[in-house]
Amino acid sequence: MDENNTKLLPESFNGVKVHFVGIKGTGMAALVEILFAQGAVITGSDVSERFYTDEILEKLGIKALPFSEENICDDTALVIYSSAYNAEKNPDLAQAKKKNIPMLLYSEALGLISERSYSAGVCGVHGKTTTTGLVGTLLKNVDIPAQVLAGSIISSFGNHCTMTNGVVSDGVPVSAGKKYFVAETCEYQRHFMAFCPKKIILTSVESDHQDYYPTFEDIQNAFIDYICKLPEGADLIYCADDNGALQTSRLAQSRRPDLNLIPYGFNAQGDFKITLSKSESGIQKFTVSSIGECALRVPGLHNVKNATAALALVSRLLIDAGKSPSDYCKVLKDSLLEFAGGKRRSEITGRAKTPLGQEVIFIDDYGHHPTAINTTLQGYREFYSGHKIIVDFMSHTYTRTQALLEEFASSFNSADSVIINKIYGSAREDASSAAVTGEILSEHAKKHHGDVYYRKEFDEAADLGYELLSKSSGDKYPDGYLFVTMGAGDNWKVGKLLLEKLEK
Numbered sequence: 001m002d003e004n005n006t007k008l009l010p011e012s013f014n015g016v017k018v019h020f021v022g023i024k025g026t027g028m029a030a031l032v033e034i035l036f037a038q039g040a041v042i043t044g045s046d047v048s049e050r051f052y053t054d055e056i057l058e059k060l061g062i063k064a065l066p067f068s069e070e071n072i073c074d075d076t077a078l079v080i081y082s083s084a085y086n087a088e089k090n091p092d093l094a095q096a097k098k099k100n101i102p103m104l105l106y107s108e109a110l111g112l113i114s115e116r117s118y119s120a121g122v123c124g125v126h127g128k129t130t131t132t133g134l135v136g137t138l139l140k141n142v143d144i145p146a147q148v149l150a151g152s153i154i155s156s157f158g159n160h161c162t163m164t165n166g167v168v169s170d171g172v173p174v175s176a177g178k179k180y181f182v183a184e185t186c187e188y189q190r191h192f193m194a195f196c197p198k199k200i201i202l203t204s205v206e207s208d209h210q211d212y213y214p215t216f217e218d219i220q221n222a223f224i225d226y227i228c229k230l231p232e233g234a235d236l237i238y239c240a241d242d243n244g245a246l247q248t249s250r251l252a253q254s255r256r257p258d259l260n261l262i263p264y265g266f267n268a269q270g271d272f273k274i275t276l277s278k279s280e281s282g283i284q285k286f287t288v289s290s291i292g293e294c295a296l297r298v299p300g301l302h303n304v305k306n307a308t309a310a311l312a313l314v315s316r317l318l319i320d321a322g323k324s325p326s327d328y329c330k331v332l333k334d335s336l337l338e339f340a341g342g343k344r345r346s347e348i349t350g351r352a353k354t355p356l357g358q359e360v361i362f363i364d365d366y367g368h369h370p371t372a373i374n375t376t377l378q379g380y381r382e383f384y385s386g387h388k389i390i391v392d393f394m395s396h397t398y399t400r401t402q403a404l405l406e407e408f409a410s411s412f413n414s415a416d417s418v419i420i421n422k423i424y425g426s427a428r429e430d431a432s433s434a435a436v437t438g439e440i441l442s443e444h445a446k447k448h449h450g451d452v453y454y455r456k457e458f459d460e461a462a463d464l465g466y467e468l469l470s471k472s473s474g475d476k477y478p479d480g481y482l483f484v485t486m487g488a489g490d491n492w493k494v495g496k497l498l499l500e501k502l503e504k
Helices: 026-037 053-059 091-097 106-114 126-141 189-193 218-229 243-255 301-320 325-337 369-385 398-401 405-409 436-444 458-469 491-503
Strands: 016-023 041-045 077-081 101-103 117-123 146-154 158-163 178-186 197-202 235-239 260-264 272-278 283-288 292-296 346-352 358-364 387-393 419-420 451-455 482-487
Touching: 016 026, 016 091, 016 158, 026 041, 026 053, 026 106, 026 146, 026 158, 053 146, 053 158, 053 387, 077 091, 077 106, 077 369, 091 101, 101 106, 106 178, 106 189, 106 482, 117 126, 117 218, 117 301, 126 146, 126 158, 126 178, 126 325, 189 218, 197 218, 197 243, 197 301, 218 243, 235 243, 235 301, 243 260, 260 301, 272 301, 283 301, 292 301, 301 325, 301 369, 346 491, 358 491, 369 387, 369 405, 369 482, 398 405, 405 436, 419 436, 419 458, 436 451, 458 491, 482 491
Parallel strands: 016 041, 016 077, 077 101, 117 178, 117 197, 146 178, 197 235, 235 260, 358 482, 387 419, 387 482, 419 451
Antiparallel strands: 146 158, 272 283, 283 292, 346 358
């Protein structure tokens, strides 16, 4: 960002023209929703490929333009851009710089918005989006003014990335009283350091983003620095079942003894201890010590923990607002049952019949780290116990795959068959010099799993999927099949191709 440009946002966005570079990014589209609700006049540019965020933009009457210096007009007051772009290569940003128009990174803009409310950040290597979605689903039904920004489309937000409850009226921010803002905050390149949290949820800490954090200590130190941005006596809500989160919280407290640590999970003590968990008829039931018995319609013990983290944060926000959480137990429990997940988070994308007439449920999930893959597939195994599970996986970034090769290879134990695609590389990486490929990952996975296939391209993977689904699921799995596409790439297309094949 040009140091001469102001980092201050306008007092009111009503009628202010804001241009977004990389507008189709999930966080960017969510920020578009927030500023649009405040009356901003929004334009944006991005690549031509269609993303699921196009649906959000179209609802607002916004169409992504091709990158061009012509997108920057004399009346453009502010440019917000994704970290994937810079002024040296992007024509929109180069023109904004030439015209001396203020430019903000997405994370900077989000941070400045967080300064205007009583803000809480949801962070962690896993579970950020789902936990934020759960927080918003709870806050939607309680009587405190709140706005929530998640890193995906959340079905219980009306298929938006944001939830607003009593914060904006007729396009104008409500000024009276305290407003609460909760956002998913990302650790990559320390983006979350621009955010101004009054409370934090920490779901998990482990090695990831190896291109930026070569060691576990590097990424852990980033989380500690973020936690230390909390004001005196603030709440740090952390998962007691995650060793990295537990250790990081204790290290942060050693630097900041004033912080109020609130654990949640099966190993927690206090108000947010989970004492029971079971699945029945497509519903997970669990007990949280201060709330009572709760239920979720999404699979996996990891989501039970995410829901408990959300209950903890909303309870603390209610207390801050001068209310008693015990008065809201029924509302919170009912709200949990409204939550049906987010886009690419255990999302059911279709159902069909196999050639033998058996049911196949298609699920797409963003899981792209070994821990997330393992816990998510375990959840499916319990939730869909009568279904045979086939997973198609596309690993994201060569650096992550190389650094965690054996962890990836051993993460598919809950699946019955595994199809591995080529690696989805980052624009920052040189694929030609990479020391690992999807085929190498598949060979390593074969050491841990008895039914692994490598299919580089999506059409090849879909053909194999059809072949596997053409066989009986067997007596062990009387309910048919679960076909899961998993990863941060675009291998959701495998499920789409296969569903089309079966429908024909």
